Amino acid sequence: MTIIDGKLTKHYARVWDYCHELLRSNPGSTVQVGVTVNPDQTTYFHKMYLCFKAIKEAIGRDASNQVYPIAWAVVDIENKANGKWFLELLTEDLNLLDGGGFTGLLEATKEVLPNVERRQCARHICANFRKTYTGMEFNNMFWAASFSTVESEFLRKMDDIKEVDPNAYENLLARHPHTWYRAFFRTDVACEAVENGIAECFNAIILDARKKPLLAMFEKLGCT
Template sequence: MEDIGLTDGLGVTLMSDQHKGLVEAVKEVFPLAEHRQCARHIYANFRKKYTGIHFRSLFWDASKSRTPQEFEGIMQEIISLSLHAYEHLMERQPSTWSRAFFKIDTSCDAVENGASECFNSLIVSSRRKPIITMLEEIRTLVMERMVRMNNKACNWDDEICPNI
């Protein structure tokens, strides 16, 4: 299953999994939204058939390319290795997973949705509970994290955090 990122024209990126009904519902609510797929999920499926460091490197170069011309150059390298690999990637709509085709007025150029994945893994035990219980558990998790991070920050020797 591939995650899709949706940007609502105001620069807000929404992440969801690829349930067709959900994608269509979001299109109704946000008709100007840019639909994206998580490159990590595209690559996970790609590497099942096309293994090796060269394919991996070329895929990530293609996903992070800045212009359609740069993307095409990288895809030509993939064609030279395997026409089927090229066709496999082109079937997955590069406009949804390569930065070269993202709208330039969007404030998010991420090709992965790691933040959503991290959050989802954090709330696994809460997701199946009634909505109020789930929200209360999420609120508690967030508050506990804020306290932990604040305590950590109090022990810094410098005014700049040690890592992002």
């Protein structure tokens, strides 16, 4: 693999050259590089953000229900600081202002996009729920509640869960259900998704690319 793609150290040595080449060959795009220094001040990691402004959504579905990405970043660790850095660049690129008219995950958008409609991924809620309440019966009842489009239907589905196990009912109520079932979603946003499948789809496609050194990975991402 080293013979084919080169050493990782050489990739990092060419980060700035790669940045300038992307800007030269893709007019109108945004490429930014930051540096994260470890606490011991002996090593550093380049953070790279790429945004191709020809597409007007960060991650979305087109009229044919096809998924397309607009921006991605490589960071040293997935944390709040790096998430905020990415969102700030994305907000500036797409002129998202305060986030009105868009949806986003709960924690990631609080500071940068205060008016975004905050949601949770129902699939993650379900995965945590099923650690305690196992079996297809609970699974089916959860998704029936999550896909409810009016509040009365949601309450009926939740009552079904309560009849089987009151503790399961209380467990779900404690998880802010207005963020993961459709009946409470704003109609002006026009996004009915209850789970983060759009991002998960992209992550599944790039598994092979993520095994490569930095610049080879970016080239693979660009062709995916």
